[in-house]
Amino acid sequence: MSTITLTVKGMSCQHCVNSVEGALKKKGAAAKVNLSGNSVTVNYEVKQITLAQIKETIEDLGFDVV
Template identity: 55%
Template sequence: MQKVTLQVNGMSCGHCVNSVEGAVKNVGASAKVDLAANSVSVSFDESKVSLEAIKAAIEDQGYDVV
């Protein structure tokens, strides 16, 4: 299991948290959003999902992974 913290711009509310955490869950990983730090802590199995797929899922929700 790999853990990564991503900086994500554009999140500001509970809806943003739900959107990002839901998108990450849908690709087979888990996420915890920290709105104050503009960050998302992601845990995933590299053999099942790539970091690029997780980033794409977040960006598909309208947020910028930096």
């Protein structure tokens, strides 16, 4: 299992948290959003989802991965 913490801009509320965590869960990754830190920590299996797919999933929700 791999873990990465990404800086994500644009998240501001519990709806944002639920959207990001839910979308990544559907892709097979476990995510934990930190609103005050503008970050998302993701635990994932490389065989199930790639880092590029994780970033794309977050960006498709309207947030910026920096």
